[in-house]
Amino acid sequence: MTKEEIIASGLLELYVTGSLTAQEIETVEDAIKRDPSLVDEIETIEASFIHLSETVGTPVSETNWHRIKAEIKRIRPLHSSQSDIGRNWGAMTGWAAAILCFAGVFWMIKQNNDLRQDLRHSNTQNSILKETVESNGVEFAEVTSLLNMIRSKDFKAINLPGNVSVSPTAYATVYFNEKTMEAYIDAKGLPVPPEGKVYQVWSLKMDPLTPRSIGLLESFAATESKFFKIENIPTPEAFGITLEPEGGSESPSLDQLYTLGTVTP
Amino acid sequence: MKQPDDLIKQMQDGDEKAFSSLYHMYCNAIQGVILSIVREQETAEEVLQDVFVKVWTRRQSYQVGKGRFYTWLLNIARNTAIDKTRSKAYKNANKNLSPENFVNIIVARDDVSSKMDTIGIKKFIASLQPICIELIDLLYFKGFTQAETAKNLDTPLGTIKTRARNCMKQLRKIVLDK
Numbered sequence: 001m002t003k004e005e006i007i008a009s010g011l012l013e014l015y016v017t018g019s020l021t022a023q024e025i026e027t028v029e030d031a032i033k034r035d036p037s038l039v040d041e042i043e044t045i046e047a048s049f050i051h052l053s054e055t056v057g058t059p060v061s062e063t064n065w066h067r068i069k070a071e072i073k074r075i076r077p078l079h080s081s082q083s084d085i086g087r088n089w090g091a092m093t094g095w096a097a098a099i100l101c102f103a104g105v106f107w108m109i110k111q112n113n114d115l116r117q118d119l120r121h122s123n124t125q126n127s128i129l130k131e132t133v134e135s136n137g138v139e140f141a142e143v144t145s146l147l148n149m150i151r152s153k154d155f156k157a158i159n160l161p162g163n164v165s166v167s168p169t170a171y172a173t174v175y176f177n178e179k180t181m182e183a184y185i186d187a188k189g190l191p192v193p194p195e196g197k198v199y200q201v202w203s204l205k206m207d208p209l210t211p212r213s214i215g216l217l218e219s220f221a222a223t224e225s226k227f228f229k230i231e232n233i234p235t236p237e238a239f240g241i242t243l244e245p246e247g248g249s250e251s252p253s254l255d256q257l258y259t260l261g262t263v264t265p
Numbered sequence: 266m267k268q269p270d271d272l273i274k275q276m277q278d279g280d281e282k283a284f285s286s287l288y289h290m291y292c293n294a295i296q297g298v299i300l301s302i303v304r305e306q307e308t309a310e311e312v313l314q315d316v317f318v319k320v321w322t323r324r325q326s327y328q329v330g331k332g333r334f335y336t337w338l339l340n341i342a343r344n345t346a347i348d349k350t351r352s353k354a355y356k357n358a359n360k361n362l363s364p365e366n367f368v369n370i371i372v373a374r375d376d377v378s379s380k381m382d383t384i385g386i387k388k389f390i391a392s393l394q395p396i397c398i399e400l401i402d403l404l405y406f407k408g409f410t411q412a413e414t415a416k417n418l419d420t421p422l423g424t425i426k427t428r429a430r431n432c433m434k435q436l437r438k439i440v441l442d443k
Binding site for chain 1: 266267268281284285288289291292293294295296297298299300301306309310313314317318321322331332333335336339340367370371374401404405406408409410411414425426427428429430431433436437440441
């Protein structure tokens with residue numbers, strides 16, 4: 001078909017209204033390719049329709065455009081729903097971090113309290129240990145000074161073997177200082193006296209046999225070292241230890257003589 | 266009117282400014298087409314919004330060089346408007362609307378705010394043959410196929426194109442003075 005034939009056929013009008021069959025559209029488009037000036041005719045037809053339509057409608061308010069714009073803006077985030085999920089992940093991570101942070105803070109508070117308690121306990125232990133060390137130190141000093149004293153040449157060691165008839169396994173040692181008339185009794189070898197009884201130490205003159213009480217080994221069970229100091233001893237020839245009723249006796253109960261030893265010159 | 270191929274391509278690349286230009290170029294004509302189908306101003310505006318949202322989302326489906334961009338717009342507009350008239354809400358609200366064509370709408374309009382020379386158009390309408398009014402209404406505004414139009418007008422299918430040509434000659438003379 002020539003250009004004029006195409007124009008006269010009415011195909012172009014129906015091309016614009018969209019009423020042609022696929023085959024007819026092809027005919028028109030082939031003709032346009034051959035003669036692009038056909039587009040002018042098409043555009044005139046289109047302009048007529050546009051003018052007619054504009055007459056039918058009232059001028060469109062700008063509100064419609066704003067609504068369309070808002071709508072296509074709303075569509076876009078829907079398309080990129082990935083980013084929504086991303087934001088959700090962000091929020092979730094945030095919450096998780098906050099929860100972890102809280103848990104961490106609580107854990108640290110608990111740790112802190114535990115540590116404080118431990119510290120208090122340690123302080124207590126420490127002061128107990130300190131006291132122990134102090135008392136040990138005092139004890140050690142006492143023992144050392146005692147040991148130094150009895151080792152000195154001024155002190156004489158007198159063994160008091162057990163009385164076979166009363167207590168064969170018992171024994172005692174008297175460290176005696178003639179110059180100061182002091183003595184230390186090592187009573188480690190004596191059994192603990194029964195309740196209501198106490199050991200009494202005697203200094204003895206042999207001829208005639210004159211016993212003199214020089215002291216009681218009081219608080220025997222409580223005294224760890226079993227060392228007892230006795231002063232103001234009258235010149236003795238022998239030492240004896242008897243078991244007497246609490247408070248001691250005027251004269252020794254010889255049937256309760258546990259140990260006896262003589263001072264050798 | 267030259268088809269703005271550059272703007273169309275820019276819009277297809279996601280350029281909202283180009284889309285805005287195209288919208289403002291065609292919105293009044295498209296709204297006229299929609300109004301001739303839904304016959305109710307508020308609904309027509311609603312459909313117009315739907316149409317251009319569809320234009321944006323389906324912008325890739327138009328191929329420059331394959332048919333007119335305006336024809337592509339027309340198809341979306343007519344289909345969306347017809348879908349609207351089929352909806353239950355539309356049917357319930359517009360039970361009493363009498364069937365109208367574009368001429369009835371123009372004649373009924375008494376506002377002079379339209380940018381078109383309504384008085385001149387009215388004059389033209391009076392001189393347009395009734396067959397042309399029906400033909401343009403069915404082919405252009407309602408989007409009937411040639412066969413449907415022929416059947417509706419009770420004329421042979423072969424005469425539709427030439428009738429359309431003759432009717433358009435009259436139309437062009439009035440609206441474009443060509």
